[in-house]
Amino acid sequence: MTLTTPERTDVMTEPQRPRAVFSNEDFRLIRSAIEHYLPIVRDQPDSTKFANLYHRLGRLS
Template identity: 60%
Template structure:
């Protein structure tokens, strides 16, 4: 019986920094819209990961 392949990460640590920067920029663009709250929460979650 063969072993399953090892899971590989989808994103690198550097990717999280880039995503966080992009989300931060987008938050400034949509700051007056209700959906900005969701992006602020995403920004904080990305900060915990990377």
């Protein structure tokens, strides 16, 4: 009689890191598009949000 041990299915594994959605080149293109859009929205309430996004994207690329 041979005894086998059941496979462990309760072992916790590290979650896999999700793949990046945007490449570094994408960030540069998006930043460039926002740079051209900033003068258009200069007097609108969201202009500050776009300016902040522009600067955040600059740190990534």
